[in-house]
Amino acid sequence: MMKPMECLLEESAKVHGHLCPGQVVGVRMAILGCRLIGLDEPTQRDQIKKLIVYVEMDRCTADAVSHVTGVKLGRRSLKFMDYGIMAATFVNLETGKAFRVLSTEESRDLAQIYAPEVDKKSVQQLEAYKRMPDSVLFRVQQVQVNINELDLPGPTRQKAECSHCGQVIRDGRQVVKNGKILCKVCTDNCYFSHAREITWPAMNWSPHNGILKKPHIGIKKGMVFNKSNQVISKEKI
Amino acid sequence: MLKKIRVEDAVGEKISHDITEIRPGEFKGAAFKKGHTVCDEDICHLQKLGKNHLFLIDLEKDEIHENQAAAMLAKGLAGPGVVWQNNPKEGKICLYAQTDGLLVVDKATLAAFNMVDEVMCASLHSYTRVKKGQQVAATRPIPLVMEKAPVERAAAIARQNGGALSVHELKQVKTGIIITGSEVFNGLIKDRFAPILKQKMNDLGSFDTQIVFAPDDAALIQAAIQKHIDNSCELLILSGGMSVDPDDVTRKGIEKAGATEMYYGAAALPGAMFLMAYINDIPLMGIPACGLHHKTTILDLMLPRVLIGEHIGKKKLAFIGHGGLCMDCIECVYPHCPFGKGM
């Protein structure tokens, strides 16, 4: 059983940084999505591996969806599709069932009528989104998601090397241009430009030697540091 | 999916929707019913009705016809006490009151339903008193053929909490009336309140009323309340002594009688100094002097709601404000006026 909505909402708001209407929509979107694909406790070990969620926005709602479902970028269970749409698709890898849950535009207009006694707009939305039934808050599409094997969780399945810069590229993200393998950075379609390699101050710092943290302490012969860079004398050891 | 063909080519095809004919002052109705097979003689008639083309319906897997949709919508909308018949006329289904009673419309649900592009439903105002068989609403899908999913969604929205429209019978209650005021109690002036309140209860179908008079004395008002409760009255109406005047002690009396809830003041004119209280489950309604001079007041708005078992609190007394101003017409036509219908 999933935790009650209010409880999930409180946790999610804490993780996200504030309680906002997007948290309510996201929490409810996740509860509905999981229910539709037949997962009742997605964050539990036996279910976590069955779930992939595609979020179509990088807004408050995305955080709530990922908190409730437990999907994470680093686990490859959270996929960000940069569509600017308030929607998320929930895929059950075991059954192949997938549902795209969309937040309705009309729910924004209906906030006033579902929480008429609240005058501040954002609080009104928040309250109304708690009260609306799923059928008002969401539309649902059953969809087919063809997940490329290279996008699945699990070990790295493929490695390639950029013919231009030598960078190792994982999971098939290389581009083949004129028969040559390139990393995305070496194509024209990269999010940054004018890259040049530099050196930087205190570039030999490491958490272990702590040189950056305590340049004022002269390191004398016989001093011993622990891992937190505290000086401990030989006697104490 | 709809296919458009010329009328001349339609012989042998089935008509996909009712075709309305209007001969002013003479006839309005379906000249051709849905499902009628077009024959040679019909072509002229159809052209006279201005139809040079007809739609043929070719339903895809996920599509439905308007009549089928209308039935799904009506089924979702109709809550307790609301009935309908599955014989859509021009795609529209009417919903009717199953009994005499009070129509209650879940406005949020109705609005959410109407936000779905493909459907509509229009109703009478919430809290309209209706007669058995009276039409309370009508619904129809907008297109002739549409996808099933939005219709199903609209029907699901309508279905929440058991339907957007419901008609509730007014409960017959034993009513205890308390007429407060020392002048009336001592016979200095003649009471006019009791017959008015008795008549109002009779109009609402409750005939068992008991009347007690009390002077402006909190303890005696308390005793009168207790007497009615001991006589198993299910509703108490108190008149007079409701203003902020120091002699007006009705509120004190209600308090002493053990009110568990009390709301003084309502957003209606006449009726600003209305009082709503509860002693456990028994509602007490305090009507100020305006009830004497005006045919229709806040009491007329709230009584039927109390009689269908609605619990009246602060919020409901506040929400009456929009539309809560009586127009003071020379001849009162309530309920056929906007008073109290803006909630």
Ligand SMILES: [Zn+2]
């Ligand atoms: Zn937020």
Ligand SMILES: [Zn+2]
């Ligand atoms: Zn490269």
